[in-house]
Amino acid sequence: MSGLRVSIGDMAHGGDAVGRHEGKVIFVPFALPGEEVLVELIEEKARYSRALPLEILSASPQRVEPRCPHFGICGGCQWQHVAYEAQLGFREEILQSQLKRIAHLSDVSVKPSLSMTNPWNYRNHVQLHSDEAGQLGFIAATEHRVVAIQECHVMHPLLFDVFVALDIDFPELKKVSVRAGTTTGEQLLLLETVGEEAPLLEADLPISCVLLLNDGTTVTYVGDNYVTERVAGRSFRISATSFFQVNTAQTDLLLDTVNQYLSPQGEEVLLDVYCGVGTLSLSLADKVAKVLGIDVNEAAIADAVFNSQGMKNVKFMQGTAEELLPGLEESVDLVILDPPRQGIHKQALAALLKLAAPKVVYVSCDPATLARDIGRMVQGGYELVEVQPVDMFPQTCHVEAVALLRARPQ
Structure with missing residues (x-):
C-alpha cells in the first residue's frame, strides 16, 4: 500500500489529528497523538495539507x-475511536491551545471536564437529511453528501424510536429534525421541504409534527409545536425552532457551574444575552432582583415569556444583541x-x-470564537478567572465550556 508515513503529535480544534512531514502540518481525521499513520494526501495548501x-x-x-458501524463515513461523530477519558483531556488541551494562540493567554486555569457517567444516547435533538x-x-464525514443510517448511538432512545418508526415517502423532503423532552417523553418532528406542502407520514407513536415554511414560520399539523423538558426542577417549553441544550442530563451541571460562577447575592440585575x-x-431568577433576556429568535422569546409565568422580576426582549445592547439604559451587575x-x-x-x-x-x-471574544x-477591561469544560457532546469533537470573567478594578 503506497502512501505517506506521518507521526501524529496533537489533536486540533475541529477534531482532526495533527501530524508533520518535512516540517509541513498535515491534518488527519480518525488518528490519535502518538500514532504512526500511513496517509493519502487529498488537499495541499501552502501552509498545510489534509490527508485520509x-x-x-x-x-x-x-x-x-467504535461502537457505530457508520463511524468514519457518517459525520455525526468524530471521536468514537477515542477512549472517553482521552476525549475529555483533548477538549481541555484544545481550550488551552485556542486561548493561548488566539487570546494570547498562556496561564489560563482550565479545570477538568465535567463528564458523563454514560457518554452515549444523550442527544435530545438531531437534524437528519434526505438522500437521493x-x-x-x-x-x-469527509465529503458533502448524505450518509443514510440504520443506527445511531448518540441519539436519545426517544429520538431513535421516532427514527425507526418514521415512514415518509416525499421526494421534496429536505430535512427532518427530531426533538424530545427526555424527562417528559414528548416527541416532535420538524419537517423542511422544497415547497410548502406537508408530506404524508406514518409513525406508530403519539408524536407532534410541524412543517417549517420557507419564510421561517411553522405550521403545526399534528399535536403541539413544542416539547417540554425539565431541568433543575423547572419545566421549559421548547418550540420546534427554539434553541435548547442538546444534552439534558449535562444541562444540570451547566446550570450549577453558571450559578457557582455568578454567585448572586439577591440584589443584582442579571442580563442574559442569547x-x-x-x-x-x-434558573437564577429567584436569586437576583431582576432578569433581562435578549434573543433574536421570536419563538424562543415566546417560550421564555411562557416559561417565566408568575415571575414578576423578568423581562425578555426580541432582537439582535447588536441592536438592543447599545440602547440598554439599566445598570447591570451580572451577565450570561x-x-x-x-x-x-x-x-x-x-x-x-x-x-x-x-x-x-x-x-x-x-x-x-470563545478565545477571540475573551x-x-x-x-x-476584564480578566479571565477560569474555564470549566462541561462535556455536552461525547463522541464528537465539539467543546462546551463556561468561562468566568471579572472586571478589573479601575
Whole structure:
C-alpha cells in the first residue's frame, strides 16, 4: 500500500489529528497523538495539507473500537475511536491551545471536564437529511453528501424510536429534525421541504409534527409545536425552532457551574444575552432582583415569556444583541453570554464592554470564537478567572465550556 508515513503529535480544534512531514502540518481525521499513520494526501495548501488515513501503523493505547458501524463515513461523530477519558483531556488541551494562540493567554486555569457517567444516547435533538433515495441520515464525514443510517448511538432512545418508526415517502423532503423532552417523553418532528406542502407520514407513536415554511414560520399539523423538558426542577417549553441544550442530563451541571460562577447575592440585575428559552437565567431568577433576556429568535422569546409565568422580576426582549445592547439604559451587575458558534457580534461586544458589569459568564460551544471574544474582553477591561469544560457532546469533537470573567478594578 503506497502512501505517506506521518507521526501524529496533537489533536486540533475541529477534531482532526495533527501530524508533520518535512516540517509541513498535515491534518488527519480518525488518528490519535502518538500514532504512526500511513496517509493519502487529498488537499495541499501552502501552509498545510489534509490527508485520509490508509492504515494505522502504530496504534495509541487511547484508541478503542467504535461502537457505530457508520463511524468514519457518517459525520455525526468524530471521536468514537477515542477512549472517553482521552476525549475529555483533548477538549481541555484544545481550550488551552485556542486561548493561548488566539487570546494570547498562556496561564489560563482550565479545570477538568465535567463528564458523563454514560457518554452515549444523550442527544435530545438531531437534524437528519434526505438522500437521493429518500433515506434519512447525516452529512458525510469527509465529503458533502448524505450518509443514510440504520443506527445511531448518540441519539436519545426517544429520538431513535421516532427514527425507526418514521415512514415518509416525499421526494421534496429536505430535512427532518427530531426533538424530545427526555424527562417528559414528548416527541416532535420538524419537517423542511422544497415547497410548502406537508408530506404524508406514518409513525406508530403519539408524536407532534410541524412543517417549517420557507419564510421561517411553522405550521403545526399534528399535536403541539413544542416539547417540554425539565431541568433543575423547572419545566421549559421548547418550540420546534427554539434553541435548547442538546444534552439534558449535562444541562444540570451547566446550570450549577453558571450559578457557582455568578454567585448572586439577591440584589443584582442579571442580563442574559442569547437567552434562548430562558434556561440559564430563569434558573437564577429567584436569586437576583431582576432578569433581562435578549434573543433574536421570536419563538424562543415566546417560550421564555411562557416559561417565566408568575415571575414578576423578568423581562425578555426580541432582537439582535447588536441592536438592543447599545440602547440598554439599566445598570447591570451580572451577565450570561451563550452565543451561537459564531460568537458575539463585534458591535454587541463593544456595547457589552460599555455596560462594565462586574461579572460575566460566557457559555461557549466553540473554543476559537470563545478565545477571540475573551481576548477582546481582556483588552476591554476584564480578566479571565477560569474555564470549566462541561462535556455536552461525547463522541464528537465539539467543546462546551463556561468561562468566568471579572472586571478589573479601575
